[in-house]
Amino acid sequence: MLEMRGITKRFPGVVANEGVDFTVRSGRVHTLLGENGAGKSTLMKILFGLYRPDEGSVHLEGTEVEIRSPADAISRGIGMIHQHFMLVPTLTVAENVALGLGGAWGSSDLRPIRQRLVEVSERYGLEVDPDAFIWQLAVGERQRVEILKALFRNARILVLDEPTAVLTPPEVTDLFTTLRQLRDDGRGLVFISHKLHEVMEISDEITVLRDGRIVGNTVPESSSRESLAQMMVGRPVLFTRTVQHHDPGEDRLVVRDLVVQGDRGNLAVDKVSLSVRAGEILGVAGVSGNGQRELAEAIFGLRPVESGGIDIDGVPAGSLAPKAVRSKGMAYVPEERMRDGVIGEFTVAENLVLVDHGSPPYTRWGFLRFGAIKRQCTKLVQRYSVKTPMLETLTRSLSGGNIQKVVIAREFSCGAEVLVVSQPTRGIDVGAAEYVHEQLLGQRAAGAAILLISEDLDEVLQMSDRVAVIFRGQIMDQLPRSEATAMRVGRLMMGLKAE
Numbered sequence: 001m002l003e004m005r006g007i008t009k010r011f012p013g014v015v016a017n018e019g020v021d022f023t024v025r026s027g028r029v030h031t032l033l034g035e036n037g038a039g040k041s042t043l044m045k046i047l048f049g050l051y052r053p054d055e056g057s058v059h060l061e062g063t064e065v066e067i068r069s070p071a072d073a074i075s076r077g078i079g080m081i082h083q084h085f086m087l088v089p090t091l092t093v094a095e096n097v098a099l100g101l102g103g104a105w106g107s108s109d110l111r112p113i114r115q116r117l118v119e120v121s122e123r124y125g126l127e128v129d130p131d132a133f134i135w136q137l138a139v140g141e142r143q144r145v146e147i148l149k150a151l152f153r154n155a156r157i158l159v160l161d162e163p164t165a166v167l168t169p170p171e172v173t174d175l176f177t178t179l180r181q182l183r184d185d186g187r188g189l190v191f192i193s194h195k196l197h198e199v200m201e202i203s204d205e206i207t208v209l210r211d212g213r214i215v216g217n218t219v220p221e222s223s224s225r226e227s228l229a230q231m232m233v234g235r236p237v238l239f240t241r242t243v244q245h246h247d248p249g250e251d252r253l254v255v256r257d258l259v260v261q262g263d264r265g266n267l268a269v270d271k272v273s274l275s276v277r278a279g280e281i282l283g284v285a286g287v288s289g290n291g292q293r294e295l296a297e298a299i300f301g302l303r304p305v306e307s308g309g310i311d312i313d314g315v316p317a318g319s320l321a322p323k324a325v326r327s328k329g330m331a332y333v334p335e336e337r338m339r340d341g342v343i344g345e346f347t348v349a350e351n352l353v354l355v356d357h358g359s360p361p362y363t364r365w366g367f368l369r370f371g372a373i374k375r376q377c378t379k380l381v382q383r384y385s386v387k388t389p390m391l392e393t394l395t396r397s398l399s400g401g402n403i404q405k406v407v408i409a410r411e412f413s414c415g416a417e418v419l420v421v422s423q424p425t426r427g428i429d430v431g432a433a434e435y436v437h438e439q440l441l442g443q444r445a446a447g448a449a450i451l452l453i454s455e456d457l458d459e460v461l462q463m464s465d466r467v468a469v470i471f472r473g474q475i476m477d478q479l480p481r482s483e484a485t486a487m488r489v490g491r492l493m494m495g496l497k498a499e
């Protein structure tokens, strides 16, 4: 048993952990649940010797220990799978696992390591080729190598920091099978996630962190998604958002055989055809890096079209500049909101009128009309619940969720009837995400045609009328929502076509 007692950790201007008690027992999966910034990673980095706590102590089997470094943690049987993997891409799986191993394994002969790798892989369902180079592996496979590495170092306690964030649903199912096996072998697991259905499925025990403090301790049997979300956010969260079925209207955005190059001259979008009707959300699901960004940029005129066509309301709009695309009634919520959505050094007010400031009512006879601008901005800040001290506050000082609200307020209030929306809730908290979803449904109800591109499969399934799946630049399939199960879409996301 491992106990963290009264852990406090301060960073300049923020208390990341405050008086946190946390226990890991062998043979149990203990979930740490909380929004972005709640302090989950900090607590686990303390356990792994990456940070020193300002207050509090760690006890292993009843004895107080000081964990000074990751090497120290590993020697005490603690392993950690980080959000970002720490493997050497130019080495093979076996070489990565061997790296830094001492004792009997520490020789240059990889044969015994390969042998044992095969055994351990089989035992825990961690299928991976020992001789493959890391750079050749998919994300899910790299994660298996990280777990194997920890097992080779005899981890009795294994911390997994948001391991499912990078996985497709079938890979999550496989990971959970592995985790259950590790637990049944008597290891203690810490599972970090903010996906509530996963937490309900895998946890033996759940601890909820909010703003660095523990706000609840519970078990799945006596919780629901609603009760967990309420603890996490501090107020009730609506899950049963009723997406009313209604008959969509005419095609507004039509993409035909679109071909677009990526930054390295690669074929990023490979003959994609899609259409979005008025009052409809078409969700595009896919693992990051399969052409989603290039697709959105090409549609909005930010990236050249190699061949194929884009029509807005039946009028060709391919290869127009963004300004011209806007004038045809399209708005865009980009995935890189800090780079492409706002100018951080500008004020909130300036960002809210960024695209419109050259037109009436904001200018007349070439002069900016500050009264009109101020009235409009005040209205938008209220309507879209942007939390900002003042309209004159620099945008970069707002939280991610509030910056996204500024982008949404601007893009959704300019009268556009075709919306291209990329990764709208990535990296923002549950409350802000809920708000963004409401706004999207509001636009849908008002008759907008919405192309929603998201790596968050739950979001796509929750919001869309139809789901298209993109893999290596191609649309694998398009399904009506009633047929788009997580498993079916997940398989398509991995490039698997037949059942």
Ligand SMILES: Nc1ncnc2c1ncn2[C@@H]1O[C@H](COP(=O)(O)OP(=O)(O)O)[C@@H](O)[C@H]1O
Pocket (backbone or CB within 6 Å): 011, 012, 014, 015, 016, 034, 035, 036, 037, 038, 039, 040, 041, 042, 043
């Ligand atoms: N190295 C650091 N320096 C300064 N602030 C940090 C550092 N690491 C985390 N924080 C802050 O501590 C808080 C908790 O962060 P973190 O533990 O990463 O949260 P979580 O993993 O739950 O998303 C956040 O406000 C974050 O900005």
Ligand SMILES: [Mg+2]
Pocket (backbone or CB within 6 Å): 040, 041, 042, 161
């Ligand atoms: Mg974290």
